[in-house]
Amino acid sequence: YSKVTETNYVTYGDEWIYAPDAVMMCPLFNGGVAQPMADLFSDELAAAITKHAPDGDMLTPEFRMWWKHMPDFRTVTPFECDAFDWGFVARDTYAGTLADGTVLELREWDYIWTNEDGHITRWDWFVDSRQWYPFLALIGLEPKGLTSQQYTVNFLREGGVGS
Secondary structure, eight states, X not given: OTTHHHHSOOOOOTTOOEEEEEEEEOTTSGGGOOEEGGGGOOHHHHHHHHHHOTTOOOSHHHHHHHHHHOTTOEEOSOOEEXXXXXXXXXXXXXXXXXXXXXXXXXXEEEEEEEOTTSOEEEEEEEEOHHHHHHHHHHTTOXXXXXXXXXXXXXXXXXXXTXX
């Protein structure tokens, strides 16, 4: 994420591997319930991937979506990461400027648990709803009842191939 403005491409790298039973949780998606990664995949998401991310790039379209509204959207703080015996914590801040000069900023905290093989078993991520809701309003999504699948399909449609 930190080099996306230079490369126009986002990747976690080959080391980013999910365990078969990995779960993800954000209090602002899916009612705050941890979801098995396998359950986050749906027919609608599969169709959006086929149409808007045929190369499998599921990360860059999210940035492209934000760039439509904030051409300077990027990480604005140095990437912070602390390793622990259970996994790691990462923190970064994203920001961009709207056409009217308003700056939207979003601070994110990620807590990522790994197993003995270094594979991700759980990913909990947190953002402040007071910062996040203006981002959702910008792309026309209602926070109440929002699922991670709906958000992902939206950014694929808005920032993927053919958008």
